[in-house]
Amino acid sequence: MRGGKPMSDIPNNSGFHVRADTRGRCTTLHATGALDYGSSPLLKEQTDAALEAMDHPRLVIDLTEVTFCDSTGYGVLMYALTHVRRLAGSLILVGTSAIMRQRLNRLGVGELFDTRSTVEEAINAFPATG
Template identity: 30%
Template sequence: MDELQMTRRHYGELVVVSLAGEVDADNVSKVRKCLEEAVETHGPRLVVDLSRLTFIDTTGLGMLVRQLATLQDRDGTMALVAPDGQVLRRLRRTNLAPLFPIYDTLSQALD
């Protein structure tokens, strides 16, 4: 198992949370807390960079959907960076991909 790493950066009105490793039932609460703190600190415009994520299970996907709904209730936005790979395939297979703006690179998401 790849240990989860999370980093947070601020770009103007956007906050970017980058995840590396694996998100699963064992650590999804840490990810949720990190995303919530990022939004509380920097505002409701969030980009979650999943480009270095090697695995995400259904609890992780559900947490992303709930975070999106929370942001939309606050007139916020949430985009994902998910280049072609396991994470993007899982988003597509579960029909969750249409819910999010999804970019191949962080620079595209920041434009």
């Protein structure tokens, strides 16, 4: 807990927030608002918290409600991917806009990310065991 609020739903000053939802062996981080220099630390913090709680993590980052993403936001997504892989886990991004996909491709990392259209589709994409 931080300041009396559960860490799974901490807003920051920009209105960006992240809500964590765990189903079985999969944690989904639902991000809402602008993912930028001021808000990126919150997504990184939530990513770290989710990964600390799992062996061989299965992490979904839902970007459906993200209205903007700058270079620090893309950096946090790369951080999440690197951290998940280091733990022998899997990461799936959901709801990436056409602009986000285009920017990930321009950065040369688009093909590194597994993406799905919905959270349900992402959760079902993970192996049933392991």
